[in-house]
Amino acid sequence: MMIRSLLIAAALTTTPALAQDAGTPATPGTATTDAGVKPAPKPGEMAKAALKDSQGKDVGTVTFEQAPTGVLVKGTLMNLPAGEHAIHIHETGKCEAPDFKTAGGHFNPTKKKHGVLSPKGKHDGDLPNLHVPADGKVQFDFFAHGLKVKSMFDKDGSAVVVHATKDDYHTDPAGDAGGRIACGLAEK
Template sequence: MKIRALLTAVALTAAVPAVAQEGAAATPPPAEKKTPPKGQTAKALVKDSQGKDVGEITFEQTKHGVLIKGTLSNLPPGEHAFHVHEVGKCEAPAFTTAGGHFNPTKKAHGLLAPKGKHHGDLPNLYVGQDGKVQFDTFSQNGLTVKSMFDKDGSAVVIHAKEDDYHTDPTGDAGGRIACGVVEKS
């Protein structure tokens, strides 16, 4: 729980300058709803090691980072690591074909690591006793929708255990229990 509070504090601290700047304007600009430019959204249809549908994760590029949303089910209850991996390939049952975490800058793993983090490092998922989780998270660590479509693509992987946010290279997250190839939407 302390890690969740710390991550929330970090995210809010990063957002404060933008909020302060917006409040400084004498007259706020009119709110505009813009559709993201073509090529700025992606999705991953996630399957478990038996090939059963687990759900969908979407990625939307914004001015300040990538908004990541998901609705997943049929997962084991508890806390699970969730990462973007470097290869767009999800061969069951172990999903090792997805490679390591998406890490083009060759940093250490972990949201709490002094020499981290990977672009693919994301907060843990908290799956309920019913095996379901719905989430919205935001990545401001260099990940972009465009970067996920390099020569071999990318995948999103759900791990068996929680990410400890500092052990290199995987956060001691255990095996891979679900995977989805990131595709343009």
């Protein structure tokens, strides 16, 4: 399972993140070091979401840490049904049970189609599926290429949502991932 998670994570990142960038000019307005490398993110460019299920029971925590080319997403979740489950960042910082529809659609400021397998995708909020064992506990580390922590804090915030089934990585708008079974607001 670990290899499958690593392969999916690799598929969700783009090749430039894996290769050394030699000679690419800096984006205008972006500071770089003398070596031409973007500096590390400032301390405090982090966010955290405490997830609860539809009965208000704790499900765990997801953290977001800014990196130079995206965001490191880490989580420790529990009390989930065994099997594959989609996990996404949603566009609205509101988690009203029982269906969590108040979290809106996927976080998608660039107006792309859903899914890493879509030629017109992916949403910034699309993340790899979770593989939850029989004990209902899962830990994960994902890299969300291109995502910025600060972008998650627009006027209505954002939320993290776990879905009832897996994301197929291409069906627009939500990967045919089923209902929403847990939700948590992204907070600084």
